[in-house]
Amino acid sequence: MRWSTTLIPTLKEDPADAEVISHKLLVRAGMIRQLSRGIYDYLPLALKVIRNIEAIVREEMDRAGAQELLLPIAAPAELWQESGRWEVYGKELVRFKDRHERDFCLGPTHEEVITDLVRRVVRSYRELPFNLYQIQTKFRDEVRPRFGLMRGREFIMKDAYSFHPSVEDGRREYQNMFETYRRIFTRCGLRFRPVEADTGAIGGSLSHEFQVLAESGEDAIVSCDHCDYAANIQKAEVKRQPHSGRDLKDSSPALKKVATPEKKSVAEVSAFLRLPADRFIKTMVYKVDGSERVAVLVRGDHEINELKLKSALRGQDVALAGEAEVQKATGVAPGFLGPIGLKLRTIADHAIQGMRGAVTGANEINAHLVEVDQERDFTPAAFADLRLAVAGDPCPRCAEGRLESYRGIEVGQVFYLGKKYSEKMGATYLDPEGREQPIEMGCYGIGISRLLAAAIEQNHDENGIIWPFALAPFQVLLLPINYADERIRKAADPLYDELRQRNIDVLLDDRDERPGVKFKDADLIGIPLRVTLGAKGLDKGCVELRRRRDGSMKEVPLEEAAATVQEAIQAGLSEEALQKN
RNA sequence: CGGGGCGUAGCGCAGCCUGGUAGCGCACCUGCCUUGGGCGCAGGGGGUCGGACGUUCAAAUCGUCUCGCCCCGACCA
Numbered sequence: 001m002r003w004s005t006t007l008i009p010t011l012k013e014d015p016a017d018a019e020v021i022s023h024k025l026l027v028r029a030g031m032i033r034q035l036s037r038g039i040y041d042y043l044p045l046a047l048k049v050i051r052n053i054e055a056i057v058r059e060e061m062d063r064a065g066a067q068e069l070l071l072p073i074a075a076p077a078e079l080w081q082e083s084g085r086w087e088v089y090g091k092e093l094v095r096f097k098d099r100h101e102r103d104f105c106l107g108p109t110h111e112e113v114i115t116d117l118v119r120r121v122v123r124s125y126r127e128l129p130f131n132l133y134q135i136q137t138k139f140r141d142e143v144r145p146r147f148g149l150m151r152g153r154e155f156i157m158k159d160a161y162s163f164h165p166s167v168e169d170g171r172r173e174y175q176n177m178f179e180t181y182r183r184i185f186t187r188c189g190l191r192f193r194p195v196e197a198d199t200g201a202i203g204g205s206l207s208h209e210f211q212v213l214a215e216s217g218e219d220a221i222v223s224c225d226h227c228d229y230a231a232n233i234q235k236a237e238v239k240r241q242p243h244s245g246r247d248l249k250d251s252s253p254a255l256k257k258v259a260t261p262e263k264k265s266v267a268e269v270s271a272f273l274r275l276p277a278d279r280f281i282k283t284m285v286y287k288v289d290g291s292e293r294v295a296v297l298v299r300g301d302h303e304i305n306e307l308k309l310k311s312a313l314r315g316q317d318v319a320l321a322g323e324a325e326v327q328k329a330t331g332v333a334p335g336f337l338g339p340i341g342l343k344l345r346t347i348a349d350h351a352i353q354g355m356r357g358a359v360t361g362a363n364e365i366n367a368h369l370v371e372v373d374q375e376r377d378f379t380p381a382a383f384a385d386l387r388l389a390v391a392g393d394p395c396p397r398c399a400e401g402r403l404e405s406y407r408g409i410e411v412g413q414v415f416y417l418g419k420k421y422s423e424k425m426g427a428t429y430l431d432p433e434g435r436e437q438p439i440e441m442g443c444y445g446i447g448i449s450r451l452l453a454a455a456i457e458q459n460h461d462e463n464g465i466i467w468p469f470a471l472a473p474f475q476v477l478l479l480p481i482n483y484a485d486e487r488i489r490k491a492a493d494p495l496y497d498e499l500r501q502r503n504i505d506v507l508l509d510d511r512d513e514r515p516g517v518k519f520k521d522a523d524l525i526g527i528p529l530r531v532t533l534g535a536k537g538l539d540k541g542c543v544e545l546r547r548r549r550d551g552s553m554k555e556v557p558l559e560e561a562a563a564t565v566q567e568a569i570q571a572g573l574s575e576e577a578l579q580k581n
Numbered sequence: 582c583g584g585g586g587c588g589u590a591g592c593g594c595a596g597c598c599u600g601g602u603a604g605c606g607c608a609c610c611u612g613c614c615u616u617g618g619g620c621g622c623a624g625g626g627g628g629u630c631g632g633a634c635g636u637u638c639a640a641a642u643c644g645u646c647u648c649g650c651c652c653c654g655a656c657c658a
Contacts, residue, residue, distance in 0.1 A: 011591095017651050
């Protein structure tokens, strides 16, 4: 492609409305433009990258035995009412009426539509299993779209759904997809980590997320430095440890009330009493299923994991109580709550068990209790794993490891759904004994457009994007210093033709621009290889080959340039494929 | 949904407080010049100041409403 005939509207300055680096660079590199909140035009350069991602996804999905299909983006409300999600999904689901006043929605995901298709088609176990996928635009009316393509309302997604005659077969396919995702993200040239994940709104019993590692990621993840345990912080288990009581004398000093005027938070009381945060017991009041109030205890340096709390309460909805609600339920203001004498059902994190010499609120304004001994002074209804894991925690799976924490961008997630949709929607088959059975299901998503942004978050420098070879919109950029110069042009044009003959995706910067402008734009759009053709080099019969990633440069005889470029691309691709993840 | 901020040329911004002929940089067009990291000189085009209503002799500027975009937020006791 010749630059002069394409549309790559680069910008010198960051767009005013962009916050994160991928958003800034996508706009500055002329790849996307915003049409509306969370809705973007994909310009040619962006679409080329998307097509590259899609090609990798298709190859690997097909290789794994899945088949591509395409489902409608608009779906009738009835399907969503059947699954129960018409009511549950909320405002994220865009609804509209057609001219006959029938309710429809735009698909934010396609479990309903595909389950409906399959139940109308499949009769027998002989027709199972299979895995169907599509690559399609999705629409979710996010509360707060942000960060450019990272959280858009309209986005491109690959979604796959598999159907099985047994749990074992479903698990096999889950594993198959897990490995396929590993291959896909490895081939994309990304550093990533699969982590155990919560199943969230989609439902199901087993799930992993694929997180592209990037400082700017919205997700916190932890992984073991010793074994291969890794999990989203929301899901990460905490190993039950022996209690952290200070001194294990037979008896604790007597309980003592101390005045703590206006000191409410752990940080404030900790500073005031000169005691470390891990000596504190934090008491939080939760609304459970909207009515009951439950007190939850965690150590002062820990934080409650509401997902764990929810499962400890057998799946009831939990929400932190407001200040007025706390006052009403306990008779004291938040900040001075403690488990001793509290007339509420109380559950405590494991770390609370056996604590001695602890500090808690006194259940009266401006006072705390010190020298609290859990076994002596109070007994919660239950102990459970209720807190968020933190870096340094011992690994819940192996003996030696410690957890490290990272930030990540979720670009893929696999779910084992089981019978969740098939039972509700009556997707069944006849087993060999002639009995009707609900189909076992799994589903597997990849955020294609988010992957585009994540790749940039992970691969950029102060000058612009640094594309992995596997995703780059062009493999190589030809940069004639002065294309109007006949000698340079007569070197550039044949090289351009030869690269094209070798089936290499090449961009020729044939614009009548100053060299500086071309160099800046070249770095900005991030093509992995750049061949510079200038008078100095041509005097020696040479051109210059430069790698975008490390800036390394070498002179190459003009006649060998095409072959050298081809080798460099091969080398780059295999280097990416061998990257350890 | 709540709170805050911003809408002025394609992009980035000033002007608004204190009403009086709409500006700057970049980009763009023409010519000359220049050609290894966003050159130089000269000339030029482009704006219903987001929209509506109001106040006023007069509104980008003041008021009311409205639309759009950005950021923050569901309380860690």
